[in-house]
Amino acid sequence: MRFFLAALLLAIPMASLAIDTGLAFEDPELQARYEKIISEVRCLKCQNQTIKDSNAFLADDLRREIRRLLEEGKTDAEVYDFLVVRYGEFALYRPQMSGSGMFLWLALFVFAGFGAFVAFRVVRKRMALPIDDESDVEPTIETKA
Amino acid sequence: MNRYIAPIVVFVILLGVFMIGLNKDPTILPSPFIGRAAPAFDLPTLENASKRVSNADLSGQVVLVNVWATWCVGCRQEHEFLLQLARDKVIPIYGLNWRDRREDALQWLRQLGNPYVVSGYDGDGKAGIDWGVYGAPETFLIAKDGTVLYKYLGPLNSQVWQQEFEPRILQAEGSAS
Numbered sequence: 001m002r003f004f005l006a007a008l009l010l011a012i013p014m015a016s017l018a019i020d021t022g023l024a025f026e027d028p029e030l031q032a033r034y035e036k037i038i039s040e041v042r043c044l045k046c047q048n049q050t051i052k053d054s055n056a057f058l059a060d061d062l063r064r065e066i067r068r069l070l071e072e073g074k075t076d077a078e079v080y081d082f083l084v085v086r087y088g089e090f091a092l093y094r095p096q097m098s099g100s101g102m103f104l105w106l107a108l109f110v111f112a113g114f115g116a117f118v119a120f121r122v123v124r125k126r127m128a129l130p131i132d133d134e135s136d137v138e139p140t141i142e143t144k145a
Numbered sequence: 146m147n148r149y150i151a152p153i154v155v156f157v158i159l160l161g162v163f164m165i166g167l168n169k170d171p172t173i174l175p176s177p178f179i180g181r182a183a184p185a186f187d188l189p190t191l192e193n194a195s196k197r198v199s200n201a202d203l204s205g206q207v208v209l210v211n212v213w214a215t216w217c218v219g220c221r222q223e224h225e226f227l228l229q230l231a232r233d234k235v236i237p238i239y240g241l242n243w244r245d246r247r248e249d250a251l252q253w254l255r256q257l258g259n260p261y262v263v264s265g266y267d268g269d270g271k272a273g274i275d276w277g278v279y280g281a282p283e284t285f286l287i288a289k290d291g292t293v294l295y296k297y298l299g300p301l302n303s304q305v306w307q308q309e310f311e312p313r314i315l316q317a318e319g320s321a322s
Contacts, residue, residue, distance in 0.1 A: 044279035047171065057244060058279055061270040086184075086277040088177045 019055045022067060034070055037079055038063055040093045050093065176277055176285075176296040183210070183285070183293050184275045188265030191242050191250055198239070198265045203287055207317045209238045210285040211261070212273065214245040215253045217281040223300035224257050230306075231260035236314065240264030243273045243281055286310060288317045 020038070025031040035052070041062065043054035051059040051066075062083070069079050083091045095101035178184065187199040203210070211227065213220040231238060240261035242250045247266060254261075267273055276285070286295040295313050297305065 044174065057270070061244075061274055064269075065271070065274055085177065086274060087279070088174060088277075090174055 019053065019059075020063060022063060025067075025070070030070055033076060034067060037066055037070075037076060041066070041083060042091050042093055044087055044091060172280075173298050174279070176293065178277060178285075178293040179296060181293060183287050183291050184277075186241075186265065186272045186275060188241075188267055188272055191240070191247065191254075191264040191266045194247075194266070198263050200291060202263070203239060204291055205289055206237060207289055207314055208262075208287050209236055210241060210276075210287055211238055212241045212243050212276070212278050212281045212283040212285075213264075214243050214281050215249040216245070219300040220282045221257075223282055223302065224260070226301050226303065226306070227260035228258050237262045241272060241276070241278075242266050243278060244268065244270045286313055286317075 025034060038052040039050050041051045043049045043051045043056055043059040043062070045056045045058045046054045049056075049059070051062045065082070066079055069082060074082075080092060080096070084096070089096060089099070089101055095104045097105055183200060183203070185200055187197055190196045190198050209230075227238060230236060238261050240263070242264045245266075245268065247268070250264070250266070254264075265272065270278075276283075280298065282298075282300055284297045284301055285293055286297075288294050294317055295309065297309060299305075301310075
């Protein structure tokens with residue numbers, strides 16, 4: 001009986017569980033670009049999924065449109081623009097390096113810089129402590145300041 | 146004591162940011178079309194596949210473009226209100242029948258009544274993508290010159306209508322005449 005069930009499970013072709021049921025491109029390079037794009041586009045209906053992972057019909061439609069654009073010879077940037085014009089930058093998981101996306105990218109460096117500054121200050125303060133100081137570090141800073 | 150002030154200030158600021166952020170509905174996305182020309186469309190009508198409806202049909206009037214489908218629960222909820230708008234001749238309503246089966250959509254209109262001047266039939270959802278549609282019902286308010294003034298997500302009702310649509314329609318009709 002168990003053998004029978006296992007055989008039955010194996011009989012389900014894995015391809016039938018795939019979300020993207022469209023045909024692959026003949027050109028492997030085009031297929032690779034397609035795969036990359038759909039794994040970076042948000043499904044607007046199911047916001048925490050990419051359109052590669054989602055089987056919402058909106059994701060299906062978007063995959064079909066992206067496929068069509070690539071077949072027409074559009075560049076990756078043109079495909080992303082197509083989506084941004086219609087759905088806004090929120091559609092992209094990787095924010096663009098312009099407009100409001102720039103804030104996100106700059107914020108990265110601002111926060112990293114602030115963190116480095118704080119770390120530097122703390123280390124400097126601790127280095128100024130006498131080495132033979134046996135007492136706890138925290139209160140010592142307080143009294144010497 | 147001084148050393149506690151900075152963390153408390155940061156904490157309070159973050160608290161404010163999160164309070165605002167968490168009370169927003171993340172499923173409501175701003176439409177990038179607001180203030181810009183409505184996307185071009187040219188679709189066969191729902192009633193007659195050989196007739197077409199396009200942007201030209203909307204121009205010169207303030208109109209609603211309502212995205213609907215028979216599988217959409219919210220569309221069923223707002224249908225009565227759309228009929229009321231049509232009955233009172235408040236504003237012309239153009240339909241975008243999105244990702245639907247033609248027979249189903251026609252039957253829906255026969256059974257429930259038809260509030261639309263005409264509905265475009267977008268069976269494969271291509272026009273929907275051009276309009277940035279991601280979930281029906283969606284309702285666009287279009288100015289006389291074809292600019293998108295406003296987009297509402299979810300079923301319309303009289304409260305939404307009074308709060309969101311009426312002031313914008315008054316403004317749109319006032320400024321253009």
